[in-house]
Amino acid sequence: MRSSQSRTNEGSVTGAPLVAAPAPPTRPAGTPPASRPVGLRKRWLVAGVFAVLVALVAGVSLGPVSLPAGSVAAELLNLIPGVHLDSGLTEREIAIVTELRLPRVVLGLLVGGLLALAGGCYQGVFRNPLADPYLLGVAAGAGLAVTAVIALGGAGRQGSITGLPMTIPLAAFAGSLLAVTMTYLLGGAGGRSRSPTMLILAGVAVSAFLSAGQTYLLQRHSDSIQPVYSWLLGRLATAGWHDVLLVLPYAVLTTVVVLLHRRELDVLAVGDDEARSLGLHPQRSRYLLIAAASLGTAAAVSATGLIGFVGIIVPHTVRLLAGSSYRVILPLSLLFGAAFLALTDVVARTAAAPTEIPIGVVTALLGGPFFVLVLRTARRVFT
Amino acid sequence: MSREPTAAADRATGAGAAGVPAVEVRGLHVSLDGTPILTGVDLTVAAGEWVTVIGPNGAGKSTLLRAIGGLLSAQGAITLFGTPSAALRRRDRARVVATVAQSPVVPPGMSVLDYVLLGRTPYIPPLGRESAADVAAVHDVLARLDLSGFHRRELATLSGGERQRVFLARALAQGATLLLLDEPTSALDIGHQQEVLELVDQLRREHGLTVLATMHDLSLAGEYADRMVLLADRGVVAVGTPEEVLTEHLLATHYRASVRVVPGTHGPLVVPVRPQRSGT
Numbered sequence: 001m002r003s004s005q006s007r008t009n010e011g012s013v014t015g016a017p018l019v020a021a022p023a024p025p026t027r028p029a030g031t032p033p034a035s036r037p038v039g040l041r042k043r044w045l046v047a048g049v050f051a052v053l054v055a056l057v058a059g060v061s062l063g064p065v066s067l068p069a070g071s072v073a074a075e076l077l078n079l080i081p082g083v084h085l086d087s088g089l090t091e092r093e094i095a096i097v098t099e100l101r102l103p104r105v106v107l108g109l110l111v112g113g114l115l116a117l118a119g120g121c122y123q124g125v126f127r128n129p130l131a132d133p134y135l136l137g138v139a140a141g142a143g144l145a146v147t148a149v150i151a152l153g154g155a156g157r158q159g160s161i162t163g164l165p166m167t168i169p170l171a172a173f174a175g176s177l178l179a180v181t182m183t184y185l186l187g188g189a190g191g192r193s194r195s196p197t198m199l200i201l202a203g204v205a206v207s208a209f210l211s212a213g214q215t216y217l218l219q220r221h222s223d224s225i226q227p228v229y230s231w232l233l234g235r236l237a238t239a240g241w242h243d244v245l246l247v248l249p250y251a252v253l254t255t256v257v258v259l260l261h262r263r264e265l266d267v268l269a270v271g272d273d274e275a276r277s278l279g280l281h282p283q284r285s286r287y288l289l290i291a292a293a294s295l296g297t298a299a300a301v302s303a304t305g306l307i308g309f310v311g312i313i314v315p316h317t318v319r320l321l322a323g324s325s326y327r328v329i330l331p332l333s334l335l336f337g338a339a340f341l342a343l344t345d346v347v348a349r350t351a352a353a354p355t356e357i358p359i360g361v362v363t364a365l366l367g368g369p370f371f372v373l374v375l376r377t378a379r380r381v382f383t
Numbered sequence: 384m385s386r387e388p389t390a391a392a393d394r395a396t397g398a399g400a401a402g403v404p405a406v407e408v409r410g411l412h413v414s415l416d417g418t419p420i421l422t423g424v425d426l427t428v429a430a431g432e433w434v435t436v437i438g439p440n441g442a443g444k445s446t447l448l449r450a451i452g453g454l455l456s457a458q459g460a461i462t463l464f465g466t467p468s469a470a471l472r473r474r475d476r477a478r479v480v481a482t483v484a485q486s487p488v489v490p491p492g493m494s495v496l497d498y499v500l501l502g503r504t505p506y507i508p509p510l511g512r513e514s515a516a517d518v519a520a521v522h523d524v525l526a527r528l529d530l531s532g533f534h535r536r537e538l539a540t541l542s543g544g545e546r547q548r549v550f551l552a553r554a555l556a557q558g559a560t561l562l563l564l565d566e567p568t569s570a571l572d573i574g575h576q577q578e579v580l581e582l583v584d585q586l587r588r589e590h591g592l593t594v595l596a597t598m599h600d601l602s603l604a605g606e607y608a609d610r611m612v613l614l615a616d617r618g619v620v621a622v623g624t625p626e627e628v629l630t631e632h633l634l635a636t637h638y639r640a641s642v643r644v645v646p647g648t649h650g651p652l653v654v655p656v657r658p659q660r661s662g663t
Contacts (some may be wrong), residue, residue: 127488260510267501271488276454278504278557279477324492 040331044322048335052109055342059105060097062346064353067093076102104239108345109338110251111236111300112310116337118293118300119311120318120329121258124265125289126196133297133311136203136290140210141179142172142301147214147228151221168231169246169302175210176298182206184290196286233358234307236345247303254296258330261289265326307341307360309367314340317374403465405430405561405593406451411459413443413450420446421457422617430464430560433587433594435604437628438614439638444597445485447614448563451595452482463561477505481554485565489539495549496534499525502556524555528582544575548582555586562587564596568603576600580607605629605650613637625650 061072067089074087075097089097115133122131134140149171187202218225264285267275275282300307314337315329322328341359344366348359406428413421420443428434436444450457453468453476461468463479471479481502490498502524503517525531528548533541538549547567554562567583568576584607587594598604604611605625613621613628615637621628629651634640641658644651 263507263510263512266493266497267504269488269490269493270498270501271484273449273454273482273484274487274501276473277452277477277480277482278501279472279474280504281473319492324490325497 040328041322044328044332045335048332048339051339052335052342055109055339055346056105059108059342059346060101062350063096063101065093065096067097072097099240103241103244104236104345105342107239107244107247107303108236108342110244110247111304111307112314112341112344113334113338114247114251114254114296114300115307115310116314116333116340117255117258117330118297119337120315120326120333121265121289121293122311123315124268124326124329125286125293126200127269128196128200129316130312131200132308133293133300134207134306134308135200136183136294137179137206137210138176138294138297138301139306140207140214141175141177141182142298142306143175143228143232144210144214144217145171145175145178146231147217147224150227150231151217151224169243172231172305173298173302176301177294179206179210180290180294180298184287199290230358231305232360234305234360234363236304236359237349237356239303243303247299250296250299254292254299255334257292258289258296259334261285262327262330265289265330269326305360307363309363309371310337310341313363313367313371316371320374403430404428404462405432405464406595407460407462408447408451409460409462411447411450411457411461413446413455413457415446415455419617421450421614424459424614424619426612426619426622428593428595430593431587431591432609433584433596433607434610434612435608436595436597436612436614437599437601437604442614443617444614445565448482448565448595448597452480452563454482474505477557477559479559480561480563481557481559482563483550483554483565483567485569487550489546491539493538494534495525495530495536495538495541495552496521498538498549499530499534499552499556502553505557520558521552521556524552527586528552528555543570544572544578547571547575547579551579551583560591561593561595564594566597566599569599576603583607601629601634601653602647602650605653606647608650629653 056076057069057073060076061067061069071087071089071093074085075089075094077083078085078087079098087094118133119131122133122135123129125131126135146168149167153167183199183202183206186206187199218228264275264280267278267280268282268285272282275285297311315333318329318332318336322332341363344362345359347357347366348362349356351357351362404427406426408424408426411421411424411426412419424447426434426447436447438444446455449455451461451463451468453471453473463471463476468476499521500513500517503513503521506517507513522531522534525534528551530545530548530552533545533549538546541549547570551567562583564583568579571579580603583594583596586592596604596608605628608625610623611621611625611628612619613633620637621633629644631642631644634642634644634653641656643654643656645654646652
């Protein structure tokens, strides 16, 4: 069936390992031509970009003043330098597009993409399909810090969430990072047996500890319950361009670091020993990825509060529909997460107009049943 | 040649150099969480040889393989094809040694082709992607292991024997000349055990691979190994041909097993025999 002379053929200089050199150009007959590795298919990438564009136009068009989608699209194209289209919108309508709605939609896209990407990243790093961006204490840390600022600092006493001072995003950011650092240190306290599971357990402990502190503060300062909960439930309402600029650098950093490691996450999926024997440094990759995802999550939380479910629903849906490789999951989670949150925001501000529903409530209401539906129609991956 | 040739990797894969052993271990000490697992282990595996490590549970067989594969830190000297293992960069070591763990993780949803392609990782630049040559190399390996029809199948849906061949394919895709196999047949029925071991032996002969394995089935181990190493009490207690290591006396002493050893065509056969009850 096969000759035993490959030891001497091709003048192999490496002691005839099976495939140490790139294979010779002639493939064995019968190799199927269409056997490329499962990578990101073009149509999915196109679908993701399309979803983002739809969310962008829908998000800017829909609202108390309804604007025609075509005009909005033209006005959005006008933002590209060198493009001058006549959108037919009045000065006031243009201001609504560029100053009110666009920053809000862009922030929604950024935060949605970040949360979904971070969720997908955590799921890979911890080899745990239930991992979400708040796993390592980000939510509890931000919650305690924001509660402390509101309750003790008197911020938000006016009762209006729109008047939140800059200290709140700063507190949320600092609180998140502090919590993740505590989780790191505690999770590493196991010494040699430092494992992903230790980190998850440390995250649970840190979250419980910080949540207890938050509950205590709220109970002592009951007048701050309303503003704290407004923040906890997430909001895009006050978004201006400065919010976008605050999140953007972290979004870029996180996205670049995580996407560059998408193949390494596939290697990590087969186990640490295997990754190590394949020449990787699993612990180093894992910590770098956790740091990047945590930083992105903290930035998202500081701008919009706690928006749940995005980091679990989106990567899972992508996994079920498009494939389980992280080379597929991560870029598509970024795109569909962005589109998902921007569209959810449309629902949040139009469903019960003129009042807005907190976006975290909408993501949970939409996300839960949607997730169940996806699970029921495509459960093969989990069985 | 490999895409990123380095002097160390060249030396390490230069198994052709006569007399350079594939593995040379001197004074190996390994402790896990402060507990000594191996103390003062010496071991030499010649290039092209098949050496099987046996020993009772907890003797440190897997630990020895993991130390040689560079998967855990150890004290002592480990030399691979003449190059100190510590001097090899991770990627270079991965081109020289391939490890198949006792029960590798089977990631859900991953196809056979994608899984075996992970074996090309040491040839793919960090943060890079597989080239067409990598894909061709993997199809080559799959064809050799009669897995061509399986490349689109999900790894998780394969039977135990098929999976073991895929794990082997991943290790072979690494292009390493030294294979470390930790209990390669422990999850298989007797027919598939033979099938996998025959395959390993055939690949070894065709491609000049060196095999260092751990096994529990002593008869099977003896039939395939050139030499055997008996590990017990944190160290090597016997080294030699299967006939020299698989003796009733050694097995009774170190396994506390009551066995009969009978000669077979390819090596001694170890048959467990129920011990005589005392007092009857």
